Amino acid sequence: MKLKWRDVTTEAKLLLIGIPVLLWTIIPVYHMFLFAISERDQATSGRLWPQNPTLQNFETVFQQKHFYLNHFWVQLGNSLWIAVAVGLLTLFIATTAAFAISRLKVPGGRTVMNLALFTYFIPAAFLAVPMYKTMSVYGLLNSRWSLVLAMVTIASPYCIWVLKQASDKLPWELDEAARIDGATPLQLFRLVYLPLMVPSLVAVGTYALLLAWNEYLYGFLLLSNEQDLTLAVALGNFLAADDSPWELLMATGFIYALPPAAIYYAFKRYMVSGLTAGAVKS
């Protein structure tokens, strides 16, 4: 009997932590969702579930029937295009660098790794200031390539580091066997290295893709034509006026948040092990 009482208090204590954690986590997201499915003027009624839940806001967004949403589909496309471009470019740059440093033992590889780590530790908002000026020197301002290049710069150091950690763990005998068989470096890369690295490649590719999709600051600085904006920047522009249509903003935000959340949960297995393994080591 005594033992059982202790079990009850343990469970109660756990719930006492769990319930606040649940509320804390869910409230901002639920508030957004509630607005997205509420009629205008109904959302602030204080109900936990709207009286007449509606998909009308999503319809308005999809049909671009509001001043703020005139370019919704183009902006969604921009976000997608930029995210995919950043993911692919970063993957290419990081994989080649990690392969050269870790497997080909290129002279100066350690220095390259340190340069990448140094870049990783520059606070993003600090680098944004000279990056803006640099893009104007290069004549890339207002081109979506400026955002792609900036995001590749920010994403690749961490990807190189994670890939290098993972490559270092591959058995060295594989490379030796391939060399003895007369494989060229390119064959070793394509036929041995890449297939073994797939889980890490998925992790860093997704990381770079999500980083670019989620980015606000660099898009806000580097792009300015309505047509070129990413969805993130377009959402921020809703703030320009006090009488913003909040229910539409929340519906758009919900659409914008859905793909990264879905990708994250789909690749959770890779993401968590791939991205936390390195951190724990230190």
Added chain:
Amino acid sequence: MSTATLATPRPRKPLSTWGFWGRLFVVPYLLVFLVLVLFPVGYGLWLARSPASYAKLFEDPIFFRTAINTIVFLVVAINIKMMIALYLSGFFLHTRWWIKALAVLFILPWAVPSIPTILSVRFMLNPEWGVINSTIFRLTGLDGPNWLNDPTLALSFSMLMHIWKSLPFWTLILLAGRMAIPAEQYEAASVDGASNWQKFKYITWPSMRGLYLTSTLLSTIWTLGDFNSVYLLTGGGPADLTHVLATLGIRYLRLDQIELAMAAIVVSLPLVLPIVYFMMKRLSK
């Protein structure tokens, strides 16, 4: 290079295929580094060369306020966040079905982009229509405070927003650290009748200390670069009283005062560079 090798120059060894490909494969990243890191950083430092910029910066009352805000933000938000993360990492070790389900939901703030959720909170805090003040009015008939119009409250909410967003990540990191501790150590301690606090003090903390420190320093750098939590919630207002360095630099940039923006960043380097150096030593092992 020693003098002996200098004295007897050997014919240059032809580059092997492997050496050639190794060099070729680092070229893409080196290009990115030279064109998009080295040049911008060098150019930025060059823009910040004039002492007049610093004089102007120190005369700006907003800069002084920003420096204090930044320090408060770093010290308060990071420590609270890391302590909660350390505590929750222990909570998520429990094997219950509902804790597993909660862990999945708990990642949500980290998995979704910050813009929509920050704007969602911003609207919750709206003094007239926001859900918080509507509820206060319904319950008490009184008008709630104008949350974001008070610099202290506004900065506090920015810190809460920052904690909300990054807590899941650090909890996961520390959870991974806790899971690396062998269970036998806890079992042995239980047999000896150790309390939970003693287990934490003598087993958990000694093996987590390094990770906790590394995480705190890394979080310091990332928090310094956190633009969204402040800008999207308060916009630096009211009256530019809630800026942190990340938003102030961008404010100067938007006002076409890039020299001031770079000077503000340079002023923070004595704090940033030691952390960068320490982290590089840790991670490049």
